[in-house]
Amino acid sequence: MEDLAYMDMALELAREAALDGEVPVGCVIVRGDEIVGRGRNRREKDKSALAHAEIEAIGQACRTLGGWRLWECTLYVTLEPCPMCAGAIINARIPRVVYGASDAKCGACGSVCDLFSMNFNHHPQVEKGLMEEECTQLLTDFFEKLRIELRTRPKWKRPEREGRVAKCNTPLKICRDKTVPAYFIPIIRERGSKTAPFTLSPPGDSAVPLHINAFCNSSVCLLHIGHD
Ligand SMILES: [Zn+2]
Numbered sequence: 001m002e003d004l005a006y007m008d009m010a011l012e013l014a015r016e017a018a019l020d021g022e023v024p025v026g027c028v029i030v031r032g033d034e035i036v037g038r039g040r041n042r043r044e045k046d047k048s049a050l051a052h053a054e055i056e057a058i059g060q061a062c063r064t065l066g067g068w069r070l071w072e073c074t075l076y077v078t079l080e081p082c083p084m085c086a087g088a089i090i091n092a093r094i095p096r097v098v099y100g101a102s103d104a105k106c107g108a109c110g111s112v113c114d115l116f117s118m119n120f121n122h123h124p125q126v127e128k129g130l131m132e133e134e135c136t137q138l139l140t141d142f143f144e145k146l147r148i149e150l151r152t153r154p155k156w157k158r159p160e161r162e163g164r165v166a167k168c169n170t171p172l173k174i175c176r177d178k179t180v181p182a183y184f185i186p187i188i189r190e191r192g193s194k195t196a197p198f199t200l201s202p203p204g205d206s207a208v209p210l211h212i213n214a215f216c217n218s219s220v221c222l223l224h225i226g227h228d
Contacts (some may be wrong), residue, residue, distance in 0.1 A: 024138045026039070027075065030074050071095055079099065085108075097125070
């Protein structure tokens, strides 16, 4: 098969990622005419910064071939590899990398830096821009859709502090990080039931104001008191 056909497969994996709500990046690794590794971005689902398409494909290829040296393989990926993935490519001794879209923010194969031209012990050959238009369009469409979703999603609103605290009729617990003068306690109890956070200025010119944060829910009302 030709490069185009393999990049098309990587694109298919990228589309799969997009349908799953992930940034669409897909990758295939080929040895001869055999696909030995496939991967796609799964950062959101896996809740992992490591779940990039290339890392998944390299892991699978190592398992398929029974070793960490992928020195007869070509890696096809829809987006320029980041520093982590370019590092993994060097570590796996992959001799040839073909990518579609460039990544101006995170690309480590020429855009932000060129890890492969640095003084490491392995220098993969890189071909960039294969099916660039399709790869870029997929990313553009994904982020455009995401922006629309975020714009129309109802915004979370913080409940009114005044209302929260005013409803509190549970006993107050007072946590102090420094000693609070005894004459403040009744004022704190009184103010704490009305508003939070607030500052109490003690009587006298030399005294330091106290910052008070109140936390209230149905079972507990906490006041945290700290000096300036
Ligand atoms: Zn990466």
